Each structure stands twice: as C-alpha cells, then as structure tokens.
Amino acid sequence: MATLLRRYGTLIGFAAILIFFSVSLPDTFMTARNWLNISQQVSMLTVVAAAMTIVMAMGDFDLSVGSMASLAGVVAATLFVLGYPVWAAVAIALLVGLAGGAVNGVLVSVIGILPFIATLATLTVYSGAAFLISSGKTIFGRDIPRAFSDFARDGIPLGTIADQPLRLPYLTILALAVVALVWVLLEQTTFGRRLYAIGGNREAARLSGVRIKSLRLVAFALTGFGAAVAGLMYASRVASANPTQGSGLMLNAIAAVFLGMTMSEEGEPRVHATLIGVLVLGALDNGLTQMSVDSYVRDILVGVIIIAAVASSSLWKRFR
Amino acid sequence: MSLLSLAGVSKAYAGVPALRAVSLAIAPGEIHALMGENGAGKSTLIRILAGVVAADAADIAIDGRPVTIDRPGDAFAHGLRFFHQELNVVPTLSVAENIFLGRAYPRRLGGLIDWNRLADAARQALARLGISHIDPRTKMARLGVGDRMLVSISAAFLDSGAGTARLYVMDEPTAALTGEEAERLFAALREIRKAGRSVLYVSHRLDEVTRLCDRVTVLRDGGVIATKAMAETSQDDIILMMIGRRVDEAYPPPLAAAGNEIALAVRDLEGDGLAPVSFDLRKGEIVGIAGLAGAGQSEVLRLLAGADRAHRGRVRLGASDGPPPTSTAAWQSGIAYVPRERRSEGLILTRPISDNITLPHLAQFSRGGVFLARRQELAAVRASGEDVRLRARGPRQLCRELSGGNQQKVVFAKALSGRPAVLLLDEPTRGVDVGAKFDIYALIREWSAEGMAVLIASSDFPELLGMCGRILVMRGGALATVLDAKGLSEEGLLGHCYGRSGESTTARAAAG
Numbered sequence: 001m002a003t004l005l006r007r008y009g010t011l012i013g014f015a016a017i018l019i020f021f022s023v024s025l026p027d028t029f030m031t032a033r034n035w036l037n038i039s040q041q042v043s044m045l046t047v048v049a050a051a052m053t054i055v056m057a058m059g060d061f062d063l064s065v066g067s068m069a070s071l072a073g074v075v076a077a078t079l080f081v082l083g084y085p086v087w088a089a090v091a092i093a094l095l096v097g098l099a100g101g102a103v104n105g106v107l108v109s110v111i112g113i114l115p116f117i118a119t120l121a122t123l124t125v126y127s128g129a130a131f132l133i134s135s136g137k138t139i140f141g142r143d144i145p146r147a148f149s150d151f152a153r154d155g156i157p158l159g160t161i162a163d164q165p166l167r168l169p170y171l172t173i174l175a176l177a178v179v180a181l182v183w184v185l186l187e188q189t190t191f192g193r194r195l196y197a198i199g200g201n202r203e204a205a206r207l208s209g210v211r212i213k214s215l216r217l218v219a220f221a222l223t224g225f226g227a228a229v230a231g232l233m234y235a236s237r238v239a240s241a242n243p244t245q246g247s248g249l250m251l252n253a254i255a256a257v258f259l260g261m262t263m264s265e266e267g268e269p270r271v272h273a274t275l276i277g278v279l280v281l282g283a284l285d286n287g288l289t290q291m292s293v294d295s296y297v298r299d300i301l302v303g304v305i306i307i308a309a310v311a312s313s314s315l316w317k318r319f320r
Numbered sequence: 321m322s323l324l325s326l327a328g329v330s331k332a333y334a335g336v337p338a339l340r341a342v343s344l345a346i347a348p349g350e351i352h353a354l355m356g357e358n359g360a361g362k363s364t365l366i367r368i369l370a371g372v373v374a375a376d377a378a379d380i381a382i383d384g385r386p387v388t389i390d391r392p393g394d395a396f397a398h399g400l401r402f403f404h405q406e407l408n409v410v411p412t413l414s415v416a417e418n419i420f421l422g423r424a425y426p427r428r429l430g431g432l433i434d435w436n437r438l439a440d441a442a443r444q445a446l447a448r449l450g451i452s453h454i455d456p457r458t459k460m461a462r463l464g465v466g467d468r469m470l471v472s473i474s475a476a477f478l479d480s481g482a483g484t485a486r487l488y489v490m491d492e493p494t495a496a497l498t499g500e501e502a503e504r505l506f507a508a509l510r511e512i513r514k515a516g517r518s519v520l521y522v523s524h525r526l527d528e529v530t531r532l533c534d535r536v537t538v539l540r541d542g543g544v545i546a547t548k549a550m551a552e553t554s555q556d557d558i559i560l561m562m563i564g565r566r567v568d569e570a571y572p573p574p575l576a577a578a579g580n581e582i583a584l585a586v587r588d589l590e591g592d593g594l595a596p597v598s599f600d601l602r603k604g605e606i607v608g609i610a611g612l613a614g615a616g617q618s619e620v621l622r623l624l625a626g627a628d629r630a631h632r633g634r635v636r637l638g639a640s641d642g643p644p645p646t647s648t649a650a651w652q653s654g655i656a657y658v659p660r661e662r663r664s665e666g667l668i669l670t671r672p673i674s675d676n677i678t679l680p681h682l683a684q685f686s687r688g689g690v691f692l693a694r695r696q697e698l699a700a701v702r703a704s705g706e707d708v709r710l711r712a713r714g715p716r717q718l719c720r721e722l723s724g725g726n727q728q729k730v731v732f733a734k735a736l737s738g739r740p741a742v743l744l745l746d747e748p749t750r751g752v753d754v755g756a757k758f759d760i761y762a763l764i765r766e767w768s769a770e771g772m773a774v775l776i777a778s779s780d781f782p783e784l785l786g787m788c789g790r791i792l793v794m795r796g797g798a799l800a801t802v803l804d805a806k807g808l809s810e811e812g813l814l815g816h817c818y819g820r821s822g823e824s825t826t827a828r829a830a831a832g
Binding site: 154188189191193194196197200201203204205206207209210211244266267268 | 668
C-alpha cells in the first residue's frame with residue numbers, strides 16, 4: 001500500500017483533482033472544448049517543461065528559460081517592427097535561444113559554474129536584454145503580422161459541437177510535437193542515454209568515455225532553443241511581446257518536471273511524466289479559474305501539491 | 321555471561337529469507353569475526369543490530385538482560401557503535417574537535433574554549449589506544465581513511481558510565497586501508513579488547529581475521545554454519561564453511577605463456593604525483609602494480625585510462641602512437657578501465673545493468689551512432705553477463721539492487737564487452753566475496769590467454785603474486801623496480817615497497 005502510494009501518488013492526486021473539478025463543474029470541466037482549451041493554455045508550459053527535462057536528465061537546472069522566452073518574443077516582435085519577414089524574424093529569435101542556451105552551457109560545462117548560479121545570472125542578463133531591446137514597452141497591434149498571430153488562433157477543424165466550431169489548436173499540435181521530439185531524443189538515442197548516465201553518476205559516466213562537457217553544452221543549448229520556441233508561441237498567442245511575459249514559465253516548468261519525477265521509481269525526469277505534471281498544473285489552473293478562485297490561492301495550492309508529491313514519493317532520497 | 325547474545329534472529333524481504341534463526345553470542349573482551357559471502361546475511365544482521373532494519377523475530381540480550389532495538393538510538397544507548405567506510409566525521413573541524421564533538425569542551429576564564437587543554441585531552445584519548453602519530457590540531461579532512469577511523473574509535477572509547485561503548489561493530493574496516501593503516505587499526509582494536517570491550521569484525525580478508533580475531537561465526541544463505549574458536553579452525557575450513565565447497569586453487573594457473581608482441585608501450589608518462597614512468601606490456605601478459613598507499617599505483621592506471629590528464633608522455637597501442645588519451649579516446653582505442661571505487665566511479669547505480677555495460681560502447685549499439693539499437697544491445701548484454709557469470713534477474717535490473725560481487729562483475733562486463741586490447745584494473749576484487757573473486761580471477765586468466773594485456777594495481781599482495789607474471793613496484797610516485805613474481809614472497813614484495821631489503825627490515829616493515 002505504502003509503495004503503491006509512493007509510486008502512483010501523483011497519478012492518484014491527478015485523478016482526485018479531475019474528479020473534484022468534474023463534480024464541482026459538471027457542465028464545463030470534463031468537456032472536449034474545455035480540454036482543447038486547457039491544451040492550448042498549457043502548450044507554452046509544455047514546451048518549456050519538455051526542454052527543461054533535457055537538462056534535468058543530467059541533474060542540472062536552467063533558471064533562465066523564462067527570461068529567454070521573453071527575450072525571444074521581444075526579438076521577433078522588434079524584427080517585425082523593422083520590417084523583417086515572419087520566417088526570418090522567427091529564425092533569428094530561435095537562434096537567439098540556441099545561442100543563449102549555449103552560453104549557459106559554456107558557463108556550466110566549460111567554466112564549471114554551478115547551473116543554479118550560472119543560469120540565475122543569465123536569467124537577469126536575458127531579462128535585461130529583453131527590456132533593452134523593447135525599451136521596456138509592449139510591442140503589439142499592427143506591428144505584429146497577421147501571419148504570425150493567426151498561427152496561435154487557428155487549428156485543425158474537428159467538427160462542431162452546439163453550432164460552435166471545434167479546433168485542435170496548432171499550439172497544442174506544436175507542443176505535442178516538441179514532447180514527441182524530446183521523448184525520441186531522451187529515450188531512443190545515444191545522446192539521451194548518455195544524459196541520463198551523467199545524471200546518474202557524472203564521474204562514472206566520464207570514466208566510461210562519455211564526453212561530459214560537450215554533452216552538457218548541447219543539452220543547455222537545446223533547452224534555450226525550447227525556451228525560445230515557447231516565447232514565440234506566447235507572442236503569437238497574445239499577438240504582442242513584452243519583456244516579462246515569459247517570467248512565470250520557469251517555476252512552473254520546474255514544478256512540472258518535479259511532479260513527473262515523483263512518478264518514476266528512480267526519481268529520474270522523463271518527458272512523458274513531465275507532460276502529466278504539466279497537465280496537473282493546467283487542470284488545476286483551469287478549474288480554479290472557472291470556480292473564480294483567486295490566482296494567489298492557486299499559487300499556494302501548486303506549492304502544497306509539489307511538496308505533497310515529493311514528500312510522498314521516494315524522490316526526496318535523491319536529494320538527501 | 322555474554323556481552324551481547326542474539327537468538328532466533330529472522331528476517332525476510334518480500335518473502336525471501338535473508339536471515340534464518342541466527343544465533344550469535346559475543347563475550348566481553350573478545351574480537352569476534354563475522355564472515356560469509358556477499359548476500360549471506362551479514363549486512364542484514366548488522367542493520368538489525370543497528371536498529372536500521374526491523375527483524376521479523378529476534379531475541380536480543382545484553383549482559384543477559386533482554387532488550388529491544390527498534391531505533392538507532394536504542395543501539396547507541398545499549399553501547400553498540402558502528403564503524404564503516406563512510407564515517408560520521410566533520411572534515412572541516414580538527415581531530416580534537418571531532419573527538420569531543422557532542423561533549424563538553426574544556427573551558428577557561430570567561431567560558432572561552434581552552435584549546436590547549438582540548439588538544440591535550442584529545443592526545444590522551446588517542447594515546448589510550450596506542451595512537452601517537454595523529455596531531456589533534458590537524459583538520460580531519462587532511463587525514464586518510466585509516467586515521468579518520470582511528471579518531472572515530474578513540475572518540476567512542478571516551479564514553480564512560482551508562483552510555484559506554486561496549487561493542488564496536490566494524491564493517492569491512494580495512495577495505496580502503498593500506499597495510500600500515502590496517503596494522504594501526506588492529507593495534508587499537510587489541511587495546512579495546514584489553515579494556516574488556518568487544519569487537520564484532522566483519523571482513524572478507526581471511527588473513528586479517530585469522531590474525532586478529534578470537535572466534536569466528538560463519539554465515540551462509542542467512543543461517544549460521546558454525547561459530548568456532550580461531551585456534552581450532554583454519555583458513556581453508558572457513559572458506560569451506562562460507563562457500564560450501566573447497567577452493568583448492570585460489571588463483572587459477574596461467575592458461576598460456578605470454579607472447580613477445582608488445583600490446584602497450586608507455587614512455588615517460590608523467591602526471592600529478594607521478595614521476596615519469598616507462599614500461600611495456602606484452603600481449604597476453606598480466607602485470608601487477610604494487611606499492612604502499614598513494615605511491616602512484618592508481619595514478620598510472622588513471623593516466624592511461626584518461627581519468628586524469630597527463631603532463632606529458634607517449635602511449636603506443638597497436639598502430640596508434642601519441643600522448644596519453646582522453647577517457648573517450650582510451651575506450652575507443654581498446655583500453656578498458658575498471659576504476660578503484662566501484663560505486664562512485666564504476667557504476668551508475670540508479671541505471672539498469674544493460675545501460676552500465678554498454679555505456680562506453682554505445683556507438684556499437686546504435687543505428688548511425690544516433691538511435692539506440694536495443695535488441696542488439698540486450699543480446700550483447702546477455703552475452704557479456706554470461707561471460708562474467710553475473711547473477712541477476714535480467715539485463716534491466718538496477719545495479720543498486722545487486723550484491724557487491726555482482727556489481728563488480730557488471731563493471732567487468734562493461735570493460736570486457738568492447739573486446740579491449742588492454743585491461744586496466746584498480747583493486748579489482750576489493751569488497752568482493754570469495755566465490756565472485758574466484759570467478760573474476762578465472763575470467764582475467766581466460767581473457768589474457770586470448771591475447772589481452774592486463775595491468776592490475778592492488779593492495780592485496782597474495783592476489784598480485786598469484787595472478788601476475790611481473791610486478792611493477794611504485795615508491796613515492798615513481799617506478800622503483802620491476803620484479804619477477806615467480807618465487808617472490810609477500811614479505812619480499814612488501815620490503816620492496818618500503819624500499820628496504822633483507823629479512824630483519826622486511827619483518828619490521830610488515831609489523832609497522
């Protein structure tokens with residue numbers, strides 16, 4: 001019983017949350033429309049959390065993902081203002097993410113700064129850069145091309161329910177694609193196998209010929225790239241960009257990975273488990289909003305849930 | 321009356337019995353050996369005594385009075401103290417501060433700590449166990465494992481009154497000690513015995529146990545085979561009791577003579593703590609590296625394996641000739657390495673056996689070097705698991721769940737599955753039980769007969785003498801001499817390690 005709770009505690013908790021909201025919100029919660037809505041709401045978080053899973057597989061953190069997401073959005077929007085075509089602006093913003101992630105990688109693996117400190121520093125650097133580029137203002141309105149913002153508003157038609165068209169949002173599809181990619185990367189490639197080896201015992205991995213430095217650098221670069229993707233999704237969704245819009249993503253992403261880690265026996269971050277973590281947070285957010293519970297209460301609840309999940313799993317052993 | 325007596329101690333994990341009605345009595349003033357293969361139940365018994373694991377059934381008595389041990393605090397209150405390799409010391413404090421940790425420090429005017437008196441008191445505490453070479457003002461971090469253990473034991477010896485430490489449970493205390501450190505430890509344990517206190521001594525090392533202990537209890541498959549006075553038994557008897565069969569030849573004979581073709585040529589290899597070293601390793605040859613602790617044995621292997629960076633030197637292996645390799649390059653060029661610390665350097669304990677074995681050779685088990693070829697991988701893991709006679713549930717079992725001997729076999733399987741030309745072994749059988757040891761020796765022989773060159777660094781001299789053709793002797797970070805193992809005695813080898821020769825001095829070295 002105790003081991004069962006330990007192993008499946010998070011899943012049981014998730015089920016409890018679903019049942020609670022289904023009962024409290026019988027007409028609106030467990031509907032296809034609402035879940036498509038949730039899937040769109042959490043799509044950015046999904047991408048950041050999936051990207052975060054890559055570095056956390058090595059036992060590292062990236063605190064700069066939120067400000068990187070903001071920076072990528074601001075860079076793209078600024079390039080729109082300067083008249084760049086959509087594809088060019090998007091490509092450059094993604095390159096900024098890749099480069100920013102690589103900088104984190106260099107700081108952590110080549111120079112050897114603890115990831116917590118290195119990415120805390122780059123968090124403020126990228127955030128400052130976003131403010132500098134945007135002059136602290138929100139870029140919106142006609143400056144954002146329709147081709148860019150329509151992406152987030154559209155989707156694949158799934159038919160109609162009660163005369164309202166139902167769509168599978170492109171953002172959801174993109175998020176699922178990112179999860180699938182990260183899953184293949186972590187679970188099916190030598191790269192992923194080596195990352196988990198580093199996470200399990202860095203010294204043993206090194207002595208087994210695993211190139212620690214270059215792998216860590218690449219992993220951080222990928223996480224930065226993922227953060228930039230999420231930043232662009234966000235900018236597209238709100239058809240605007242400002243230097244703080246990504247800031248909530250980092251803590252939630254880490255929370256989602258942690259919730260996922262409580263589901264694996266060895267406390268290893270797995271991207272499919274991360275996805276469940278994201279859904280827990282998304283369902284909670286959606287349900288509480290519908291019940292018009294104050295968002296501050298939601299923050300408290302999220303914190304409590306993480307503590308409960310970690311405490312009831314064997315995850316704490318890993319960090320003891 | 322027995323100081324500690326156990327009767328009917330039973331414990332099962334998920335229905336699998338780990339201990340079956342074990343009885344054990346330890347007299348006051350005795351050093352009592354507890355022996356058995358890995359998995360025989362020694363650890364479980366100790367964990368029950370320590371209050372870490374709850375027994376399914378147990379009658380425990382101290383001085384004839386029944387007691388219960390439910391928590392570590394109970395064990396402590398009953399005067400039981402546990403010493404293993406990871407000691408609870410504060411490395412940033414001095415020896416004296418560690419000894420008096422949790423006790424009242426001597427004070428002087430105004431309540432300030434009287435550091436001089438503290439140092440004196442610590443010196444006396446050490447002296448009670450015959451220890452004079454440790455300066456109480458040294459930071460704990462600067463001491464070796466052996467000295468740290470001595471400090472911990474001295475601290476426990478200070479306790480008096482109700483909480484007196486009466487039984488010292490030592491779990492593989494010499495696993496990481498040099499011969500010299502071990503001798504100091506034995507001297508201290510004899511002082512403890514003289515004071516009427518007792519020691520429960522768990523070790524795989526027969527020599528130590530027969531020299532040090534008064535009685536021995538042998539466990540096999542969770543049951544007590546026998547408790548015997550050391551004077552009434554022999555090493556052969558103990559082995560027979562432990563494994564249930566006689567190991568006539570502890571070291572398998574060479575299967576073939578080494579060839580003349582050079583497998584590995586090392587020239588002027590120099591690194592931190594290692595003066596330039598040059599030697600050749602022939603195909604099919606098994607060469608040992610001996611020395612006192614820290615004489616540079618491990619460093620030679622670490623530089624060749626790419627674990628540490630060399631300052632300079634050349635390494636020729638087959639067609640490749642260049643500076644000492646990185647770890648990645650070493651594996652690629654056919655140098656396999658079994659590091660000294662199995663758990664921290666050799667294995668990823670939280671990962672399955674299969675992932676550990678194929679980690680250095682992942683490119684071979686992939687499509688285009690990118691995607692994992694799992695079926696190929698599992699087939700190879702099964703094959704190499706059989707090669708090393710690994711006992712496990714399957715390739716996906718986590719290494720954490722294996723016994724020490726089987727863990728070491730996984731490290732060997734990892735090294736061997738790439739079919740290396742050169743095998744570097746650092747303390748290959750440390751903490752490995754007799755049965756697994758024999759498997760490992762046989763394996764080394766088999767592979768060397770197929771042309772693999774093997775370099776073994778070991779503090780276990782019988783092992784070096786039994787397995788190797790030549791022995792490189794290291795002294796103070798330099799290669800002192802190369803000996804032919806044939807006709808060499810343990811004492812002779814030790815004498816060379818100390819840099820002395822002649823009967824009287826080697827005898828002194830062995831004792832010192």
